[in-house]
Each structure stands twice: as structure tokens, then as C-alpha cells.
Amino acid sequence: MSNKNGALLDIRNLSVEFETAGGTLRAVDGVSLSVDAREVLAIVGESGSGKSVSMLAVMGLLPWTAKVKADAMLFQGRDIMNLSPAERRKIVGKDIAMIFQEPIASLNPCFTVGFQIDETLKMHTNLTSRQRRDRTVELFEAVGLPNAADRLSAYPHQMSGGQCQRVMIAMAIACDPKLLIADEPTTALDVTIQKQILDLLVSIQVEKDMGMIMITHDMGVVAETADRVIVQYKGKKMEEADVLSLFEKPQHPYTKALLSALPENATGDRLPTVSDFVFDEAPQTGARP
Amino acid sequence: MLRFFLSRLALLIPTFIGVSIVAFAFIRLLPGDPIMLLAGERGMSEERYQQLQSLYGFDQPLFVQYFHYMTDLLQGDFGTSIVTKRPVLQEFLTLFPATLELSLSAIILAIAIGVPVGVIAAVKRGSWLDQTVMGAALVGYSMPIFWWGLLLIILFSGILGWTPVSGRISLLYFFPPVTGFMLIDSLLSGQPGAFKSAVSHLILPTIVLATIPLAVIARQTRSAMLEVLGEDYVRTARSKGLPPRRVIGLHALRNALIPVVTTIGLQVGVLLAGAILTETIFSWPGIGKWMVDSVFKRDYAVVQGGLLLIAAIIMIVNLIVDVLYGLINPRIRH
Amino acid sequence: MTSTNTKDPNAAVGLEGGTVIAVSRRARLAEFWYYFSQNRGAVIGLYVFIAIVLIAIFAPVLAPHSPTMQNRGFFLLPPVWEEGGNWSFILGTDAVGRDVLSRLIYGARFSLFIGVVVVSVAVSVGILIGLIAGYFRGAVDTVIMRVMDIILAFPSLLLALVLVAILGPGLVNAMIAIALVQQPHYVRLTRAAVMSEKGRDYVTAARVAGAGNIRLMFKTILPNCTAPLIVQAALSFSAAILDAAALGFLGMGAQPPTPEWGTMLAEAREFILRAWWVVTFPGLAILITVLAINLMGDGLRDALDPKLKRS
Ligand SMILES: Nc1ncnc2c1ncn2[C@@H]1O[C@H](COP(=O)(O)OP(=O)(O)OP(=O)(O)O)[C@@H](O)[C@H]1O
Numbered sequence: 001m002s003n004k005n006g007a008l009l010d011i012r013n014l015s016v017e018f019e020t021a022g023g024t025l026r027a028v029d030g031v032s033l034s035v036d037a038r039e040v041l042a043i044v045g046e047s048g049s050g051k052s053v054s055m056l057a058v059m060g061l062l063p064w065t066a067k068v069k070a071d072a073m074l075f076q077g078r079d080i081m082n083l084s085p086a087e088r089r090k091i092v093g094k095d096i097a098m099i100f101q102e103p104i105a106s107l108n109p110c111f112t113v114g115f116q117i118d119e120t121l122k123m124h125t126n127l128t129s130r131q132r133r134d135r136t137v138e139l140f141e142a143v144g145l146p147n148a149a150d151r152l153s154a155y156p157h158q159m160s161g162g163q164c165q166r167v168m169i170a171m172a173i174a175c176d177p178k179l180l181i182a183d184e185p186t187t188a189l190d191v192t193i194q195k196q197i198l199d200l201l202v203s204i205q206v207e208k209d210m211g212m213i214m215i216t217h218d219m220g221v222v223a224e225t226a227d228r229v230i231v232q233y234k235g236k237k238m239e240e241a242d243v244l245s246l247f248e249k250p251q252h253p254y255t256k257a258l259l260s261a262l263p264e265n266a267t268g269d270r271l272p273t274v275s276d277f278v279f280d281e282a283p284q285t286g287a288r289p
Numbered sequence: 290m291l292r293f294f295l296s297r298l299a300l301l302i303p304t305f306i307g308v309s310i311v312a313f314a315f316i317r318l319l320p321g322d323p324i325m326l327l328a329g330e331r332g333m334s335e336e337r338y339q340q341l342q343s344l345y346g347f348d349q350p351l352f353v354q355y356f357h358y359m360t361d362l363l364q365g366d367f368g369t370s371i372v373t374k375r376p377v378l379q380e381f382l383t384l385f386p387a388t389l390e391l392s393l394s395a396i397i398l399a400i401a402i403g404v405p406v407g408v409i410a411a412v413k414r415g416s417w418l419d420q421t422v423m424g425a426a427l428v429g430y431s432m433p434i435f436w437w438g439l440l441l442i443i444l445f446s447g448i449l450g451w452t453p454v455s456g457r458i459s460l461l462y463f464f465p466p467v468t469g470f471m472l473i474d475s476l477l478s479g480q481p482g483a484f485k486s487a488v489s490h491l492i493l494p495t496i497v498l499a500t501i502p503l504a505v506i507a508r509q510t511r512s513a514m515l516e517v518l519g520e521d522y523v524r525t526a527r528s529k530g531l532p533p534r535r536v537i538g539l540h541a542l543r544n545a546l547i548p549v550v551t552t553i554g555l556q557v558g559v560l561l562a563g564a565i566l567t568e569t570i571f572s573w574p575g576i577g578k579w580m581v582d583s584v585f586k587r588d589y590a591v592v593q594g595g596l597l598l599i600a601a602i603i604m605i606v607n608l609i610v611d612v613l614y615g616l617i618n619p620r621i622r623h
Numbered sequence: 624m625t626s627t628n629t630k631d632p633n634a635a636v637g638l639e640g641g642t643v644i645a646v647s648r649r650a651r652l653a654e655f656w657y658y659f660s661q662n663r664g665a666v667i668g669l670y671v672f673i674a675i676v677l678i679a680i681f682a683p684v685l686a687p688h689s690p691t692m693q694n695r696g697f698f699l700l701p702p703v704w705e706e707g708g709n710w711s712f713i714l715g716t717d718a719v720g721r722d723v724l725s726r727l728i729y730g731a732r733f734s735l736f737i738g739v740v741v742v743s744v745a746v747s748v749g750i751l752i753g754l755i756a757g758y759f760r761g762a763v764d765t766v767i768m769r770v771m772d773i774i775l776a777f778p779s780l781l782l783a784l785v786l787v788a789i790l791g792p793g794l795v796n797a798m799i800a801i802a803l804v805q806q807p808h809y810v811r812l813t814r815a816a817v818m819s820e821k822g823r824d825y826v827t828a829a830r831v832a833g834a835g836n837i838r839l840m841f842k843t844i845l846p847n848c849t850a851p852l853i854v855q856a857a858l859s860f861s862a863a864i865l866d867a868a869a870l871g872f873l874g875m876g877a878q879p880p881t882p883e884w885g886t887m888l889a890e891a892r893e894f895i896l897r898a899w900w901v902v903t904f905p906g907l908a909i910l911i912t913v914l915a916i917n918l919m920g921d922g923l924r925d926a927l928d929p930k931l932k933r934s
């Protein structure tokens with residue numbers, strides 16, 4: 001399934017290194033992945049396994065201390081690695097959009113949410129200000145924010161975390177992106193809100209025919225949303241499979257560990273944790289078609 | 290917003306009363322007889338002494354004296370200069386525009402250079418540009434400005450002969466003050482060359498007075514920007530495909546300005562302290578020089594009144610800065 | 624020694640308390656020095672400052688002439704490298720024929736003395752008042768903080784100027800005035816630190832163990848809020864030197880013929896367009912001293928307050 005021609009996003013052999021005071025840190029190590037249009041790919045892995053960093057590399061959002069290397073990074077067949085910054089900005093935010101883990105911190109506290117969405121539209125479309133306003137109201141309604149017209153002039157601190165994440169989603173889908181990257185979109189939210197946001201993301205993905213990359217720790221989220229899963233550990237890709245086969249026959253011990261950490265799989269009176277399992281770090285290559 | 294303003298105003302009242310007590314106590318703490326000090330007369334008849342004593346009310350208990358002092362203040366009576374025999378408030382009001390003009394041009398210069406320089410240093414942190422700029426800022430921050438002024442005079446007035454040494458405008462020009470701002474008045478006067486003369490008189494004092502605020506603002510802007518550039522919302526702005534100019538100049542700077550505005554507010558005291566030195570060096574006829582001269586002439590009525598008026602100005606400016614802070618920080622406004 | 628202790632935990636536990644503390648103090652000092660020495664400017668500042676201290680101490684040995692001796696026939700002599708300069712007066716002479724270099728060397732004594740006295744007075748008074756305000760809160764606190772607000776409502780130099788007008792011009796009075804104007808900063812810092820430390824567990828523990836108010840304030844709480852105070856002390860050391868020089872320049876500080884740098888500038892002012900050296904060097908001395916201390920202050924802040932550390 002991967003490396004198929006005509007994939008929406010096709011990353012080959014991506015590595016990211018950070019120059020730190022303590023030497024070079026390899027946060028992502030030779031990861032290849034691809035997403036098709038209309039497909040949902042989940043990336044799972046424990047904290048620090050380089051999930052965010054690899055996606056930030058795609059977006060070109062890493063700080064200057066990061067060195068990004070890849071054999072190719074094709075978006076709609078075009079290598080976005082070698083684009084000039086200005087050309088890349090035409091794609092980022094328009095055709096590829098990203099939402100982040102901390103919705104409240106991700107919105108600028110000094111500007112109204114309406115302004116922050118309007119700015120995206122202004123950047124990437126030729127709509128008039130009237131049309132942009134209508135579009136923003138439409139987007140707010142699409143992400144389930146009632147009284148959309150009034151909310152345009154609200155500041156982020158006047159909204160809850162869930163509402164802020166809806167605003168972030170509205171902002172991300174403002175220009176009808178082909179690919180939406182969601183980096184743990186529900187981790188910082190209340191359990192009750194998490195489900196709503198996930199449902200919203202899935203329904204938008206279906207409705208808009210987007211490809212989506214969903215980063216998460218949560219196998220439950222994977223089961224609910226994803227078509228295909230990549231398991232990442234310490235910057236390396238451990239396993240890649242479609243959801244059903246992954247849940248039925250996890251190949252890599254680390255994946256097994258993640259799965260058994262699901263509450264449904266709890267045995268006895270204690271949840272197993274990943275560290276209960278001992279495994280070698282070699283990726284299970286070629287185990288899947 | 291109005292409530293915010295009023296609550297801040299209410300907080301100032303006890304401070305103002307305290308400041309008035311300080312000014313009130315000043316004349317009584319001075320060694321020597323307060324009547325002699327206030328009247329500035331050497332050797333007077335017993336009769337005249339009694340007359341003055343009841344005029345100033347020194348024969349009454351302290352709290353009654355203070356009460357009279359306060360009622361006078363509230364009616365705009367800040368005392369009378371011993372030397373010129375003019376009301377202190379009137380002298381203050383004629384001289385204050387000169388200080389205001391100088392301070393405003395200094396703070397505008399400091400902001401206009403300090404903020405962009407701080408932003409650039411933060412964006413290029415660690416570069417030679419950053420190091421040079423921050424080194425220069427530290428030198429500026431450590432500068433004895435009275436010496437700096439003299440150096441500039443040596444260079445620009447002495448060696449190059451570009452700028453005049455003192456005053457607000459060349460003696461060739463004379464016109465009645467309209468706004469009190471020499472730059473504006475010289476334009477209004479329509480006399481050819483007057484404006485140019487006013488500008489050339491203003492340049493050096495402005496640079497001298499702006500030096501320390503400029504250094505402080507540049508340093509503060511840099512550190513605020515460094516903090517803000519790591520925030521999630523800056524990453525969001527970049528993820529929208531906005532050009533760096535907009536990400537830094539709008540999204541980051543807008544947030545970084547919040548602490549910078551506080552810093553700018555704190556510079557008012559620095560400016561007025563600096564005005565004392567700058568005006569002395571350049572013979573600038575403002576309230577700083579007025580205060581120094583009065584201390585030397587032992588015109589204690591002026592010192593007393595000026596002390597109070599200057600403290601009042603600082604408090605008012607701080608109030609304005611507080612309100613501005615509320616305006617640019619939505620989290621306070623709502 | 625240190626390494627054996629860390630290798631063998633029993634040894635450390637078994638050691639007497641004093642030794643353990645000494646070791647940890649040495650470790651802390653080493654850590655402090657590591658961070659401080661990371662800052663190149665701070666290290667340079669430190670060296671310059673040490674040099675100035677040495678100059679001040681050995682002034683009588685270093686100075687080629689007496690700072691107050693008036694050399695007839697050598698009025699306003701330019702520095703050696705200028706035409707008409709003379710090797711016995713390297714930086715030239717002033718209007719009454721005194722050697723500028725010697726006066727500058729002796730001036731270092733005054734500036735450092737001013738800094739030390741002002742900071743000690745301001746720190747001790749400020750800490751005491753701040754401790755009282757932060758520890759007892761209530762009406763005491765309100766009154767103290769109001770008074771500090773009032774002091775801070777005046778521009779510091781103006782207040783110092785007026786205080787000197789009351790006390791009479793002179794170096795000692797100038798120092799008193801500057802110390803008075805500076806101590807609100809220490810009061811505020813100490814009070815804030817005390818208030819945040821007071822609720823901590825270790826203070827409660829000490830209180831439960833029966834520590835009295837005074838002991839709590841000075842032995843338990845104060846040592847834990849020294850970092851911001853030290854940084855502030857460095858800042859106000861340089862501010863004191865600047866303010867004293869400014870007062871001297873205005874004729875309200877040290878009085879002639881004291882070779883205080885600000886006073887020297889005041890005396891030199893009328894020769895500004897004729898003899899640049901009498902104006903340039905004293906100010907340069909002030910700038911270098913203040914700059915060195917401020918460089919050190921920045922390094923201290925980086926080393927002592929990790930929260931303020933910027934990448
Ligand atoms: N700016 C940076 N500088 C240095 N190292 C970094 C930087 N950003 C990330 N890293 C390092 O890269 C590694 C991968 O981080 P990343 O944020 O991708 O983890 P993650 O898988 O997203 O974890 P989480 O689930 O907690 O979000 C971590 O070890 C992290 O410390």
C-alpha cells in the first residue's frame with residue numbers, strides 16, 4: 001500500500017536531527033510513509049518517538065536547529081523539500097494544514113478568532129472581505145460552533161479548550177486542504193469533549209474528501225478513525241499495517257504492548273504498561289504486503 | 290474599561306497624599322527657619338516676621354498647616370517663587386512644554402529604534418548582529434549621560450560645528466509661544482529657517498536623553514520576543530503559510546509588546562531624571578534645569594512645588610500606561 | 624574527595640552534617656561558576672572589575688602624582704600623544720595643573736566606596752523592612768508598601784538631589800540619599816520572595832519544630848530568596864556609582880578638590896571645547912566601571928536564576 005504511485009503525500013527516508021548542547025539528537029530516523037487522498041493514516045508511538053517532529057518537518061515548521069533530510073518528500077507528486085520558502089508557503093496552510101495538541105496555546109491571545117481565520121483566507125484566496133466573513137461563519141457552523149456570527153469577535157481566552165480546538169479545525173479546513181495533519185488533537189481536552197472532536201474530524205474528512213494523518217497515543221482513537229497505522233518508536237518506524245490486521249495480528253512486540261494497554265485488554269486488576277514488555281528494537285520489515 | 294481606569298485612579302489617591310506629605314515636610318526638614326527659607330529675606334523686622342508667620346500659618350499646629358497646604362494645592366496654589374515672585378504653577382506651566390517636547394522626542398526615538406532592533410536581535414539570536422546590538426545596548430544602559438552629552442557637544446558642536454551648544458532655538462528668531470513646542474511654534478511662525486534651527490537644537494539633547502530608554506527597550510524587546518517566538522501560536526501562524534514578516538511583525542510582536550509597554554511606562558521616571566542632567570548640560574529651559582537651578586538658588590518654594598508636580602506627572606503617565614496595557618492585552622480588557 | 628563521597632552513598636550519609644553541607648556548597652559554587660563562565664561578557668566584566676579594585680587598593684603606589692597637587696606651569700597640558708604632551712602627565716593635566724591620571728586612579732576608590740556603602744545600606748535596610756512587611760503582612764505591610772510607592776513616585780535622581788539639598792552637599796550625604804532612594808527595590812523583592820516562600824513546606828516544618836519569628840525570617844526564609852537580591856545588588860551597585868557621579872556633576876555630591884569622577888567632570892565642563900581630555904577621561908572611567916559591573920550582573924542573573932535564562 002505504501003510507496004504507491006500517485007499517493008497524496010509520499011515521504012521517503014526522512015531523518016531529522018537536532019543540534020543540541022549535548023550533541024546531535026536524531027529525533028526521526030529513516031521514516032518512510034505515504035498517505036492517499038481520502039485515507040486516514042494514524043501514527044502511534046510513545047512520547048518522544050518523533051511523531052510530531054516528522055510531521056513538523058513536512059510542514060516546514062521546525063526550528064533552525066533542526067536538520068531535515070529525506071530522499072524525497074512528494075506532495076501530489078511535487079517534491080516540497082526543494083521548494084523555495086515562498087513557494088512552500090503557498091502549499092502549507094492551503095493544501096496541507098495542521099492542528100495541534102494544545103488548542104488554547106495554539107491560538108494567538110491578542111487577536112480575535114475571527115481575525116485569525118480571516119487571515120488564512122486572505123493569504124490563500126482571492127475572496128473579498130465580505131465573502132471571507134461569510135466563509136468564516138460557514139466554517140464555524142461546520143465545526144459546530146453555535147452563534148457563529150457573534151463568536152467571530154471573541155478572543156481565545158473567552159473560549160473553552162474544546163471550542164478553541166473547533167476554531168483550530170475551522171482554520172485548518174478554511175482553504176479546503178487536501179491533507180490534514182492532526183497532532184494529538186484531543187489529548188489536552190476533557191474526555192467527554194474528545195469523542196466529539198474526533199467525530200467532527202472524521203466527518204469533515206469524509207465530507208471534504210481529505211487525506212488525514214492522525215497522530216495519537218491512543219489505540220482507541222486509532223481503531224475509531226484510521227484506515228492504516230504506523231507504529232513509531234525512538235524515531236524509527238516499527239510497523240505499518242492496516243488497522244484490522246494490526247489489531248488482530250500485531251507483529252512487533254512494542255505494538256502488542258500498546259494494544260494490551262487498552263482497557264479492554266486489561267487482565268487482572270492492573271493495566272499493563274508498555275514497559276511490562278521486553279522487545280528488541282529491530283523493525284519488523286517486510287511483514288506486511 | 291472605565292471601571293478598570295477608575296480603580297487605578299483610586300489607587301493613586303493615597304500615593305498622591307503621601308507625595309504631598311513629603312513635599313509638605315520638605316520645607317520643614319530643611320535646616321534653618323522655614324519662614325526665612327520661604328520668604329527668602331535676609332534680616333527682617335520682628336513685625337514683618339510675625340506677618341509672614343501668620344501668612345504661611347507656621348504658628349498653627351502641623352495638621353492644620355497641612356490642611357491649609359492641601360486646600361491651597363487643590364485650588365491650584367503651589368506656592369510662590371522666592372526669586373521671581375511668580376506662582377510656582379505658572380512657572381511650571383511655561384517651562385513644562387520644553388521638557389515635554391524633549392522627553393517625547395526622546396521616547397519616540399527610543400521606541401522607534403529600540404523595538405525594531407530588539408526584534409531583529411531576537412530573530413537572529415546568537416549572530417554577530419545580535420551580539421553587537423546587545424553589546425551596544427549594554428553600553429548605552431551603563432552610560433553616564435551627562436558625560437555622553439558633553440562628548441557629543443565636543444564632537445558635533447566643537448569639532449564638526451554642526452549643532453548649537455545650548456538652548457532651544459537660535460536667538461535670531463523670536464516669536465510668541467503658541468503651543469509651547471518649539472518645533473510646532475517655529476513652523477507656525479513662518480520665519481524661514483526657524484524650524485531648522487529648532488530641530489538642530491533638539492537633536493543632541495534628544496539623543497542623550499533617549500540613550501538609556503533606548504537600551505532598556507531594546508533589551509526588553511529582545512527577551513520578550515525570544516520568549517514569544519517559542520510559543521505555540523507563532524507555530525500556528527507559520528503553519529497557515531503566513532510570510533515571516535507577518536508572523537514576526539504581527540503575531541509575535543503584538544504579544545511581545547505587552548511587557549515592553551510596561552517597560553516603556555517605567556522609563557518616564559528615567560526620562561525625568563535624565564531631563565535634569567540633559568537640560569543642565571544643554572541649558573534647555575525645562576523643568577529639570579528649573580529644579581536644579583532652584584536648589585542652587587535655595588528657591589525652596591519652587592523645589593517644594595516642583596517636586597509635587599513632577600511626582601504627579603509620573604503618576605498620571607503611569608496611569609495612562611496601565612490603561613494602554615489594558616488596551617493591548619485582551620486578557621485584561623475583558 | 625567529592626567523587627569518593629558520591630560513589631559511596633553510605634560515606635555521605637555517615638559524614639557529619641557540616642561536611643555534607645560544605646560539599647554541596649562547593650558543588651553549588653562549581654555549578655554557579657560553570658554558568659557564570661559560560662557568559663563571556665560576564666567573565667570580561669569580572670576581570671575588569673578586579674582590575675579596578677586593585678587599582679583602587681594600590682592607588683598610592685600606582686598614581687604617578689598626588690591627586691590634589693597643583694603643578695604650576697602645567698595647566699591644561701594635553702595627553703602624551705597630543706602635541707605638547709608630557710610623559711610625566713600621561714593623560715594630561717586639568718585647569719589647575721593636577722595630573723588627570725592620578726586623579727582618575729584615586730577616583731576609583733571613591734566610586735567603589737560609594738557603591739559598597741550604598742549597596743550595603745540599601746540592602747540591609749531594604750531586606751529588614753521587606754522581611755517585616757512580607758512576614759507580618761496586614762497593616763504593617765500596607766503602610767510600608769505605601770511609603771515605598773511614594774519614594775518610587777519620584778524620579779530617583781530628583782529625590783536624591785532634594786535630599787542632598789536638605790542634608791547639605793557632600794559625598795556622605797549623597798550616599799545616604801542614594802541609598803534611601805534605592806532601598807524600595809530591595810523591600811519589594813524581599814517582600815515578594817518572603818510571601819512566596821512563607822507557604823512552603825520547609826517553613827511550616829521549621830515553625831512546627833518551634834522556630835521563632837526572628838529565626839524563621841533570617842535563618843530559614845532569607846537564605847532561600849538571595850538570588851534575586853544578589854542580582855539586584857549588582858544592578859544597584861552600578862546605579863549608585865552613576866547617581867553619585869551625577870550628583871557630583873551637579874555640584875551636589877563630593878566637593879572639589881575630591882578626585883571623584885563626577886565632580887571632576889563638573890570642574891572640567893567649562894573647558895569642554897578647549898581641553899577634551901579633562902572631560903573625556905573621567906566619564907570613560909565611569910562608563911568602564913559601570914559597564915563591567917553590569918556585565919557581571921547579567922552573568923550573575925544567568926547563573927543564579929535559571930528561570931530567567933534565555934536560550
Ligand atoms: N526543538 C527541538 N530541539 C531539540 N530537540 C527536540 C526539539 N523538538 C523535539 N525534540 C526532540 O525530538 C524528539 C521527538 O520529539 P516529538 O515531539 O516528535 O515526540 P512525540 O512523538 O511527538 O511525543 P509526544 O507524544 O509527547 O508529542 C524528542 O526527544 C524531543 O526531545
Ligand SMILES: [Mg+2]
Pocket residue numbers: 051052053183
Ligand atoms: Mg508530539
